[in-house]
Amino acid sequence: MALFSRKKESGEEKAGTQKSRSVHTRSHKGSRVRMVARVTEKTNRQAQEGTYVFMVPSDANKIEIAQAVSGMYGVEVIRVNVVNSPGKVRTRGRIQGWKSGFRKAMVTLKEGHAIEAQ
Numbered sequence: 001m002a003l004f005s006r007k008k009e010s011g012e013e014k015a016g017t018q019k020s021r022s023v024h025t026r027s028h029k030g031s032r033v034r035m036v037a038r039v040t041e042k043t044n045r046q047a048q049e050g051t052y053v054f055m056v057p058s059d060a061n062k063i064e065i066a067q068a069v070s071g072m073y074g075v076e077v078i079r080v081n082v083v084n085s086p087g088k089v090r091t092r093g094r095i096q097g098w099k100s101g102f103r104k105a106m107v108t109l110k111e112g113h114a115i116e117a118q
Contacts (some may be wrong), residue, residue, distance in 0.1 A: 032058060033064050035055065035068060037052070038104065044118065051108045053104060053107075054104070056101065060103070073112070081108075082106075083105075084101065084103070087099055
């Protein structure tokens with residue numbers, strides 16, 4: 001049983017042989033969040049009230065979305081609401097497939113700020 005009976009190193013020897021570990025953190029993607037404006041009758045009505053709707057990646061959070069909108073359009077963001085729409089099963093005859101889900105962000109801007117080209 002020599003495989004499983006290894007001797008443990010003492011504290012002094014172990015301290016000298018430890019390797020430094022780098023901590024992996026999530027990279028900041030604020031300006032790299034790809035957003036696509038969602039243009040419908042409802043979103044056009046909301047845009048007149050100062051709320052704009054974008055399709056965003058599923059891993060983007062509210063802070064990253066707010067920073068991306070501020071950086072791209074030069075406006076001040078007050079609030080970001082996010083909705084995850086799940087994928088759905090679609091059937092055509094006997095063939096079954098999936099309609100992919102998406103993540104939608106509703107961004108409210110400070111009064112007086114607007115996004116002109118959407």
